[in-house]
Amino acid sequence: MSTQATGAAPKMRGWVRVLLIASVTLNLLVAGVVIGGVLRHDRHPPAPNVGEVSLGxxxxxxxxxxxxxxxxxxxxxxxxxxxxxxxxxxxxxxxxxxxxxxxxxxxxxxxxxxxxxxxxxxxxxxxxxxxxxxxxxxxxxxxxxxxxxxxxxxxxxxxxxxxxxxx
CATH class of the missing domain: 1.20.120 (Four Helix Bundle (Hemerythrin (Met), subunit A))
Incomplete structure (x- = not known):
């Protein structure tokens, strides 16, 4: 008996496919946030600590x-x-x-x-x-x-x- 006859395998594959797409999307979002933070830090480094002597x-x-x-x-x-x-x-x-x-x-x-x-x-x-x-x-x-x-x-x-x- 093949897996196609039972119909369970195609539903499982669809569920796995949705899960895979969701996982890849989430990973890309996290990577985008991390990369954006790194680029922003390089362009706009944090201000000196409030207690520091500062002359720009x-x-x-x-x-x-x-x-x-x-x-x-x-x-x-x-x-x-x-x-x-x-x-x-x-x-x-x-x-x-x-x-x-x-x-x-x-x-x-x-x-x-x-x-x-x-x-x-x-x-x-x-x-x-x-x-x-x-x-x-x-x-x-x-x-x-x-x-x-x-x-x-x-x-x-x-x-x-x-x-x-x-x-």
């Missing part, structure tokens, strides 16, 4: 160990960059409120902008001093490696490659 591309070019050393040195000096960021956030909220206020008070806005400028300069001075100390502590090979990473990361300073120059 310069800080990003330091190794993870160097960034940890910068953070540790800042803490030794009593610098709390998280508090500074919270103050900057509060300043921005105050500025937004002043811009929306009726009646509009240009002096209040000017004072808030001046305070933001002072805090920004203070953070930049602290960060610059910490970075200068770290550079002094690095050996020639480490400094050359940092310079090369900065050179490769120079795209941060020009217009985006996919957009025209907006001069």
């Amino acid at each position: 591309p310069l800080t990003e070019a330091f190794s993870r160990e160097d960034r940890a050393a910068l953070r540790d040195r800042a803490q030794e000096r009593g610098q709390n960059f998280r508090d500074m960021r919270q103050q900057a956030k509060a300043d921005m909220e105050a500025l937004i409120a002043a811009i929306e206020a009726e009646p509009y008070d240009p002096q209040r806005v000017s004072d808030l902008l001046a305070r933001q400028r002072e805090r920004t300069l203070e953070r930049a001075q602290i960060g610059g001093a910490l970075i200068a100390e770290r550079l002094e502590a690095m050996g020639p090979e480490a400094r050359r490696a940092l310079a090369e990473r900065l050179r490769r990361g120079g795209r941060h300073f020009g217009p985006p490659r996919d957009k025209p120059d907006n001069r």
